[in-house]
Amino acid sequence: MQSGNSVKESLDALAKKWDIDPKLYDMQVGLRDDVIDNQVNVGGVVFHVPMLSRDSLYILWKCLWPDCHNCCERQGRLPLTKDDIALLTKKLGYDSKVEFVKQEARISSWQEQEAFGSIITTLSMLSLKRKKDEREEEDGTPLRCRFLDDKGYCGIHPDKPGVCWLYPFASWLESDRHGKPVVHATFQFTGDCPGFYLDKSLDNIMPVLQEYAQKIYSYNMAVQRTTRENYGFINFVSG
Numbered sequence: 564m565q566s567g568n569s570v571k572e573s574l575d576a577l578a579k580k581w582d583i584d585p586k587l588y589d590m591q592v593g594l595r596d597d598v599i600d601n602q603v604n605v606g607g608v609v610f611h612v613p614m615l616s617r618d619s620l621y622i623l624w625k626c627l628w629p630d631c632h633n634c635c636e637r638q639g640r641l642p643l644t645k646d647d648i649a650l651l652t653k654k655l656g657y658d659s660k661v662e663f664v665k666q667e668a669r670i671s672s673w674q675e676q677e678a679f680g681s682i683i684t685t686l687s688m689l690s691l692k693r694k695k696d697e698r699e700e701e702d703g704t705p706l707r708c709r710f711l712d713d714k715g716y717c718g719i720h721p722d723k724p725g726v727c728w729l730y731p732f733a734s735w736l737e738s739d740r741h742g743k744p745v746v747h748a749t750f751q752f753t754g755d756c757p758g759f760y761l762d763k764s765l766d767n768i769m770p771v772l773q774e775y776a777q778k779i780y781s782y783n784m785a786v787q788r789t790t791r792e793n794y795g796f797i798n799f800v801s802g
């Protein structure tokens with residue numbers, strides 16, 4: 564979770580290079596009190612798409628890569644699922660997962676809060692070091708990822724960690740009224756992404772949600788397998 568102030572600092576830095584709509588700026592720094600949650604079920608994932616109700620405008624997103632690679636310039640944390648560990652062990656040329664973890668990963672812990680509710684999730688997972696000598700106290704602080712090249716390409720694509728495929732979505736599992744787990748997703752507003760825009764309808768984002776539903780669903784299943792097999796831990800706390 565990022566505080567309002569650090570989001571503001573990130574947005575101010577972003578605004579030096581990109582035009583940020585004043586309404587979107589205010590919303591991200593917490594100055595709008597009319598943000599409402601719209602739920603759209605796409606491909607088995609419940610997307611929470613915020614709306615500025617006074618303006619009747621949805622907050623939508625599209626990625627501006629390759630003109631932008633700010634999320635890789637200001638990477639906060641790269642948690643690894645069990646699948647990521649297997650892929651990256653091979654990609655980075657290690658003979659064993661143990662050796663990969665020893666050299667390339669560290670343990671990180673953080674809290675996530677569900678977008679429009681009170682469920683706080685504490686997660687601990689192995690994370691890929693974003694720089695070779697990454698230290699514990701740098702967990703969650705923005706760093707330029709060592710795999711990003713000068714042209715904005717990722718040196719370990721397509722074997723990059725699952726979490727890199729999802730930004731700027733955040734996702735979580737919630738039980739429905741029959742006790743069945745359902746995947747939910749929403750945007751995380753860290754102040755680092757210039758791809759948000761306002762629109763009167765959801766039409767323009769539907770293809771994006773369709774594309775991301777599959778990735779988000781698979782990622783949540785991979786996180787579940789990871790914690791089930793004790794590669795990481797999740798605790799749910801209702802606040």
Ligand code: SF4
Binds near residue numbers: 635
């Ligand atoms: S910061 Fe946003 S727009 Fe830029 S590359 Fe990342 S997701 Fe795309």
Ligand code: SF4
Binds near residue numbers: 634723
């Ligand atoms: S691993 Fe690749 S996609 Fe992920 S943050 Fe690093 S450069 Fe970006």
